[in-house]
Amino acid sequence: MKHYTSNFLFCLAFSLTITVFSFDIKAESILIKNVTILDGINNEPFVGNVLIDGDRIKRVSSSNLQGDFVIDASGKILTPGIIATDTEIGIVEIGALSVTRDDSGKMYKIGFSIFDAFNPNSTLIPWNRSNGITSTLTLPQNTSSPIGGLGSYFVLDSKLQVTGLRDMVMIGRVGGSSNRSRAEHFAQIEDLLILAKSLTKSDISSDLELSDLIDDWSVSDAMNLHPRDLRALYELVNNNLPLIMKSNRASDLLKLIELKNKYNLNMIIMGAQEAGLVAEEIAKSQIPLIINPINNIPGSFDELASNINMAQRLEEAGVKLMFNAPRDHNYHLIRQGAGVAVANGMSYAGAIKALTSTPADTFGISGKGTIEPGKIADLIIWDADPLEPSSMPDYVFINGENIDLTTRSSRLRDRYTKKLNEPVTYRN
Amino acid sequence: MTNSKKISFVLFVCFFSTLLRSEREPFESTYIALPAEKILIQNANVYDGDGNEFSNTDILVQDGKIVAIGTDLPATDDFKIIDASNKWVTPGIIDIHSHMGVYPAPGVSTSSDGNEATSPVTADVWAEHSIWVQDPQYALALTGGVTSFHILPGSANLIGGRGVTVKNLQRNTINSMKFPDAPHSLKMACGENPKRVYGNRGQAPSTRMGNAAGYRKSWIQAESYLRKLVEYEEKSDEAKELEYAPRRDLEMETLAGVLKGEILVHNHCYRAEEMATMIDIAKEFNYKITAFHHGVEAYKIADLLAENGICAALWADWWGFKHEAYDMVQANIAIVDQARNGTGCAIVHSDDAIGIQHLNQEASKALSAGLRAGFDISKARAMKWITSNPAKAAGIYDRTGSLKVGKNADVVVWSKNPFSVYALAEKVIIDGAIAYDRQENILPASDFDIGIISPNRNRIDE
Numbered sequence: 001m002k003h004y005t006s007n008f009l010f011c012l013a014f015s016l017t018i019t020v021f022s023f024d025i026k027a028e029s030i031l032i033k034n035v036t037i038l039d040g041i042n043n044e045p046f047v048g049n050v051l052i053d054g055d056r057i058k059r060v061s062s063s064n065l066q067g068d069f070v071i072d073a074s075g076k077i078l079t080p081g082i083i084a085t086d087t088e089i090g091i092v093e094i095g096a097l098s099v100t101r102d103d104s105g106k107m108y109k110i111g112f113s114i115f116d117a118f119n120p121n122s123t124l125i126p127w128n129r130s131n132g133i134t135s136t137l138t139l140p141q142n143t144s145s146p147i148g149g150l151g152s153y154f155v156l157d158s159k160l161q162v163t164g165l166r167d168m169v170m171i172g173r174v175g176g177s178s179n180r181s182r183a184e185h186f187a188q189i190e191d192l193l194i195l196a197k198s199l200t201k202s203d204i205s206s207d208l209e210l211s212d213l214i215d216d217w218s219v220s221d222a223m224n225l226h227p228r229d230l231r232a233l234y235e236l237v238n239n240n241l242p243l244i245m246k247s248n249r250a251s252d253l254l255k256l257i258e259l260k261n262k263y264n265l266n267m268i269i270m271g272a273q274e275a276g277l278v279a280e281e282i283a284k285s286q287i288p289l290i291i292n293p294i295n296n297i298p299g300s301f302d303e304l305a306s307n308i309n310m311a312q313r314l315e316e317a318g319v320k321l322m323f324n325a326p327r328d329h330n331y332h333l334i335r336q337g338a339g340v341a342v343a344n345g346m347s348y349a350g351a352i353k354a355l356t357s358t359p360a361d362t363f364g365i366s367g368k369g370t371i372e373p374g375k376i377a378d379l380i381i382w383d384a385d386p387l388e389p390s391s392m393p394d395y396v397f398i399n400g401e402n403i404d405l406t407t408r409s410s411r412l413r414d415r416y417t418k419k420l421n422e423p424v425t426y427r428n
Numbered sequence: 429m430t431n432s433k434k435i436s437f438v439l440f441v442c443f444f445s446t447l448l449r450s451e452r453e454p455f456e457s458t459y460i461a462l463p464a465e466k467i468l469i470q471n472a473n474v475y476d477g478d479g480n481e482f483s484n485t486d487i488l489v490q491d492g493k494i495v496a497i498g499t500d501l502p503a504t505d506d507f508k509i510i511d512a513s514n515k516w517v518t519p520g521i522i523d524i525h526s527h528m529g530v531y532p533a534p535g536v537s538t539s540s541d542g543n544e545a546t547s548p549v550t551a552d553v554w555a556e557h558s559i560w561v562q563d564p565q566y567a568l569a570l571t572g573g574v575t576s577f578h579i580l581p582g583s584a585n586l587i588g589g590r591g592v593t594v595k596n597l598q599r600n601t602i603n604s605m606k607f608p609d610a611p612h613s614l615k616m617a618c619g620e621n622p623k624r625v626y627g628n629r630g631q632a633p634s635t636r637m638g639n640a641a642g643y644r645k646s647w648i649q650a651e652s653y654l655r656k657l658v659e660y661e662e663k664s665d666e667a668k669e670l671e672y673a674p675r676r677d678l679e680m681e682t683l684a685g686v687l688k689g690e691i692l693v694h695n696h697c698y699r700a701e702e703m704a705t706m707i708d709i710a711k712e713f714n715y716k717i718t719a720f721h722h723g724v725e726a727y728k729i730a731d732l733l734a735e736n737g738i739c740a741a742l743w744a745d746w747w748g749f750k751h752e753a754y755d756m757v758q759a760n761i762a763i764v765d766q767a768r769n770g771t772g773c774a775i776v777h778s779d780d781a782i783g784i785q786h787l788n789q790e791a792s793k794a795l796s797a798g799l800r801a802g803f804d805i806s807k808a809r810a811m812k813w814i815t816s817n818p819a820k821a822a823g824i825y826d827r828t829g830s831l832k833v834g835k836n837a838d839v840v841v842w843s844k845n846p847f848s849v850y851a852l853a854e855k856v857i858i859d860g861a862i863a864y865d866r867q868e869n870i871l872p873a874s875d876f877d878i879g880i881i882s883p884n885r886n887r888i889d890e
Contacts (some may be wrong), residue, residue, distance in 0.1 A: 095749035096620070124748070277881075277890060297781050298564055300534045304881055305890045308571075329748035336789060339849030388849050389789055390796035409747075413757040416727050417801050424728075 029053045030402070031067025032381060034074040039371040040357035043349040050078060052377040055399040059373055073381050076394060080356040080369050081134025081378030085290050086244075086270060086324035087331045089128060089136045090118040090154055095328050104141040110148030110192070111228035114140045115166040120158050124329055126407040129156045131332030132386065134378040134398050137363060139171055139244070145223060146185040147172035147192060147243065150232060153365060155378075157398045168363065169268075170236055173246040174256065175302045186255060191219035193263045196233035204234045240266045242363055244290065249302040250274040257285040268362060270324065273303035276310050279317035288320035288362045293341035295326075312345030321354045322362065339387035351387060376400075455556065457606035459595055462861035464492045468503040469841065472512035477519035477815035477830035481808040487517060489837040492860035497833060510855060516845050518811055519830050520575025520596075520838030520858065523784045524694070524741045524818040525721050525777035529579055529594075530555050532563035533781060543582035544589060548626050548633060549646050551614065552678035553589035555581045559602045562874040564887065565781040566598050570864045571871065572785030573840035573853035576607055578822045580721075583617035583696040584625045586633065586642045590682055591615050591694060593822045597858055598872050611692050611823035613718070614682060616643065618697035618706060619752050640705060647713040650683030657684065692718040692823055694741075698752035700728035707736055719821045721777065724753045727760045730767035739773035739821045740764045743783075744793040761791075761813060762798020762805055775821060776813045787814045788846040795847065807847050836860075 030052040036045050037060070051059040051067055059065055091114050093100035102117035118138065128136075139151035149171045154164040174185045195217050203209050210227035214220040220230065235241045245256055248271045260267040269275070270290040275282055282289065293311040298304045307313075314321055323341075325333040338351040360369025367376040377400035384391040396403045415427045467489040474482040474497075486501040487494060503509070530542035541558035544550045559579065569577065574596050581588035591613035594605040618639060627634030633642050656674045685691035693710070697703045697720045710717050719739040720726065724747060726733060726740040733740055742764065747756030757763070765774035776791045778784035795810040819829020828836045837860035844851040856864040864871055877887040 093748075094751050094754060097751055294782055294786070296568060296785075298533045298887065300536070303534070304887060307888065307890065328746070330745055333745075336786075336793075336849060339789075340786070343850045343852055388792075390792045390847065392796070392800070409757055412755055413727075413759050413763075413801055416730075416757070417759070417763065 028068035029058065030397075030400070031065055031070045032078060032379070033065075033070055033072045035076050035078040035381065037371055038077060038079045038349075038352050038386075040080045040353055041370050041372070043347075045077075050371065050379070052379070052397065052400045055377055055401075057371060057373055057375045057377050057379075060371055071381065071395065073394075077382040077384070077386060078371065079132075079352060079380050079382065079386055080371055080375075081380055081396070081398065082132045082332070082334070082355045083359040083365065083369060084128070084133045084136045084324075084331045084334060085322045085359045085363070087128075087136045087138055089124045089133075089156070089331060090120070090122050090138050091140070093119070093122055093124070105143065105149075108226055108228050109143040109145040109223060110170070110225065111150065111230075111232035112140060112143055112148065113150040113152070113167050114138060115150075115152040115164070118152070118154055118162055118164070120160050120162055123408050124331075125156045125158055126405075127329070127409060128332050129158075129396055129398075129403060130393065130405040130407050130410070131330075132335060132380045132382070132393050132396070133332050134380070134396065135365070135368065136331065137169060137359070139169070142171065142173045142246070145172075145192070146174055146189050147236075147245075148229065148232065151244070153363065155398060157401070157403075163399075165365070167232075167235075169242045169244055170232060171244045171246065174252050175247050175249060176300060182252065186259075188219065189259065192233060193237060193259075195219060195230075196237040197263070199230060199234045199238075204231050236265070237263060242266045242268055244268045244270050246270045247302075248273040248300070250277040250305065252302070253278050254281060257281060257287065260285060260287060271303075273299075273310070274305040275319070276307055276313045277305050279314050279319060282314070283318040286320075288322065288358065289314065290322045290324050292324050292326060292337055293344075293346070294337040308340070308344050311341035311351075315346050315350050320358055320362065321350065322359050323354050333389070335387055336389040339389065342387060348387070455554070455603055455606075457608040457610075458601070458603045459597075459599075459606055459608050460604065461492050461595075461859035462597065462863060464490070464860040465862060466490050466503075466507040467510060467837075467857065467860070467862075468501060468507045469510045469512050469517055469839070470501075472515060472517040472841070473845070474517045474831065475808050475811040475846070476832070477811055477819075478832070479806070479809045479812055481806070485517075487831065487839065489839070489857065489860045492837055494831060494833055494835050494837050494839075497831060510841060512841055515854070516842040516851070517831070518573070518840050518842065518846055519815040520828065520840055520856065521573040521787050521814050522818040522822065522824075522829060523569070523574055523577040523778050523787060523814075524719065524775050524821050525779045526569075526577040526579050526784060527582065527779065528565045528569065528577065528781060528784070529559035529561070529563050530581065532560045533565050543584040545582075545584035545625050548585050548622055548631075548642055549587045549679065550581075550585050550589050551587045551646070551680075551682040553581065554592065555579050555589060555615070556592040556602050556606065559592075559594075559605075561598065561600055561602060561605065562876045564874050564876050565784075566596055567864075567872050567874065567877070567888075568781065569784045570596050570856055571853060571866070572787065573842070573846075573856055574784055574787070575838040575840075575856060575858045575863075576819075576822070576824065576828060577784065578613065578694075578818070580613070580615045580694060583615070583621045586617060586622045586639055587646055587683075588615040588617060590691070593824060595858060597863060598874055600875075607822075607824055611690065612682075612685065613692045613694050613822075614686050616693060616695045616706075618695065618702040619699060620750055621696070636702065640709065643706075643709055644712070646683060647687075647709070647715075650680055650687055651713065653677060653680035654684040654687050686715045687713065689716065692716075692821070694719050694721055694821070696721045698722050698724045698750070700725040704729055704732060707732065707738070718823075719773075719775065722753070722779070723764075724756050724760070727757050727763040728755075730764045730772055733764060734768035734772040737773070739775050739817060741775040741777040741818070741821065742794075743779070744776060744790040744797070758793065758797035759801035759803075761794035762801060762803050765798070765805065765809070765813070766803050773817055773820070774813050775817045777818070788842075788851065789849055790814075792847040792849075807845075810847070
């Protein structure tokens with residue numbers, strides 16, 4: 001845990017602006033009674049009671065507890081709120097409408113940040129939240145640099161005062177492309193890392209200093225980098241900034257393991273469609289993976305070994321797993337992916353962890369991802385098994401607050417199924 | 429006309445139309461099923477695809493057909509027994525919207541053959557002529573219980589060309605995969621895609637009104653072409669000898685096929701008002717729309733669809749990738765199904781090589797959303813959304829899409845109730861032969877799949 005704590009502290013330090021989790025104290029405590037608890041830690045589900053006080057989980061117990069507001073959740077299932085690790089929530093409203101997209105930059109390559117674009121009123125937030133996602137790692141599009149672009153963490157509480165962690169991951173990508181060899185990607189990454197290693201604290205405190213350095217180094221000069229880009233590189237190699245590399249081919253994954261070890265990077269690999277071929281090596285490297293367990297399509301020549309048993313194989317080898325779902329807008333479909341992973345051999349507890357505690361641990365999101373006293377009360381009461389896509393939350397709590405599950409979609413549904421004798425536009 | 433004259437005339441017409449037919453129907457199916465097996469499935473829980481659920485039921489398969497359904501069916505020793513106690517049996521799953529083969533995997537430019545985006549009306553192109561038979565995705569769909577699917581051209585064009593229905597058995601020619609005697613279809617597309625593709629090039633259509641004008645102009649041409657054909661056909665033999673038959677026109681042959689009711693219209697259309705406009709255009713030119721595809725707003729006009737006997741082929745939850753896909757309601761499929769006292773025709777489609785492997789899960793999501801919206805829909809009825817309803821929309825319901833004596837034995841044995849995410853297709857039977865068996869490791873591999881990573885293995889075994 002030490003590693004993650006320091007990582008979190010780094011995030012605090014790195015982020016010039018940071019909005020910490022809301023600490024509003026609620027006057028009333030909430031007791032969730034007789035619920036089957038999947039705590040994100042233990043393997044065995046157990047029936048118990050959970051007391052929420054303010055924004056925290058106060059007690060988890062099999063004995064009776066008292067609360068001001070009581071929810072009898074017999075037959076229901078309680079999990080930590082799901083943390084989605086690969087989304088565009090808050091920065092893309094409609095995929096094909098570029099004016100509603102804030103996921104790519106033009107001027108900055110490595111230091112491009114999406115944090116200031118986040119829209120707490122996006123319709124994607126109530127929708128994904130009503131399906132069990134309580135917070136998200138929102139990532140930009142890849143830039144023209146093989147490493148670069150900064151993602152941020154957001155709590156899906158819809159508060160205009162954004163709750164989250166700024167610029168807490170960097171992304172990157174290596175693999176087949178239509179315009180140049182992957183060998184050049186790797187070479188460029190190494191050149192950037194060597195440059196990053198050479199930067200000193202005093203360098204990064206001065207824009208003028210950095211501009212001179214950019215001219216001096218061939219890689220930064222050729223890429224037309226800016227001081228902002230170099231500062232992000234500095235954070236990457238000096239402050240353990242998580243680096244999410246998108247890559248699929250087995251040989252590329254091994255090369256990334258080499259890079260991680262050589263430059264002591266805090267690396268996560270995303271996609272990793274051929275990870276099954278190098279499962280032992282990945283396990284040994286302790287690189288966590290973000291995979292889409294439902295994707296068995298050999299979608300490119302980098303993904304020929306795609307296989308529906310990937311999650312099972314990687315889990316068996318001891319690889320830490322998280323899930324993503326590339327379909328537009330429905331990031332909650334990581335639940336369905338997790339269900340498919342279990343149907344194809346992954347452990348149920350492992351799949352629950354992949355949605356909750358593993359992302360919290362990996363990205364140093366303190367106080368989240370498990371159901372334990374003292375943790376932040378991001379909780380879901382499910383009407384049935386959360387890995388069945390037919391199941392839905394009955395209740396969603398974020399920071400201890402019972403969130404209204406109405407969505408634009410549920411409003412539209414009601415409009416066309418209720419009060420049908422009234423003209424449509426005068427219905428609710 | 430005397431009787432003998434009548435008879436000779438009828439004979440002549442038959443002979444002539446046979447000639448015409450062989451001339452007009454090239455690329456006929458040469459499909460041959462796998463060697464038929466004798467199979468007895470015992471003690472199964474069954475969703476029959478027609479809305480019924482049975483428990484403890486046997487299904488007898490012979491010569492490629494379902495020959496009996498009942499309890500304690502007798503069978504001789506030469507029948508292969510499948511014990512389906514605690515398992516579930518359904519008809520083979522059918523996807524009415526697939527681009528496998530025309531957008532195969534790997535997704536590379538050299539085999540991206542689904543959109544002839546060079547002109548807004550390309551009724552002359554046939555999706556089947558783009559199909560890559562070695563697409564590794566067919567076998568993956570088979571592991572999800574899919575026994576037939578309908579391959580369409582893409583949606584770049586107002587009128588994108590003919591679609592084709594195939595059996596999910598990989599073969600080394602296209603014709604040998606084609607579902608025998610399945611009707612041809614025509615892909616049409618509303619909305620953003622055609623107007624974006626052509627509008628960006630500064631040509632028509634660049635607006636939705638441009639789209640509507642484009643369809644109507646094409647149908648006016650088709651009407652005139654068909655009139656000429658009919659006029660020629662009605663002429664006496666002597667008159668016919670004095671002139672040439674109207675010159676064939678590939679584009680017009682397809683459109684005239686629609687007007688004659690021989691080719692089924694499958695119309696990509698998201699918005700409610702655009703679907704309503706398309707219904708008006710169909711009435712103007714007296715053709716039928718078999719199904720709207722994608723229809724994210726179908727729930728807004730569910731009654732209109734039911735009244736006009738039009739199916740809606742829909743996703744359970746896709747939305748937001750385009751403006752016209754913004755108003756998603758998860759109960760869409762259920763609302764369409766329940767329209768006009770349950771006379772609506774709802775289909776769950778995939779349009780996706782991953783989704784096609786899990787259509788049962790997509791149906792499960794749609795069903796649960798329907799129940800939450802207050803509808804009373806059984807699982808047996810929801811099973812129609814991925815079996816008999818798509819079979820009807822593809823024009824193959826007389827032969828597949830439900831478990832009925834005399835129909836093709838396209839059958840799936842599931843490990844659990846198929847509305848659960850944990851259910852796996854264990855055995856998939858196509859025309860009475862086991863095409864996939866999870867336990868016995870029977871799974872086809874395309875040429876693409878073999879030796880492509882390790883020379884001595886198949887891709888799926890890596």
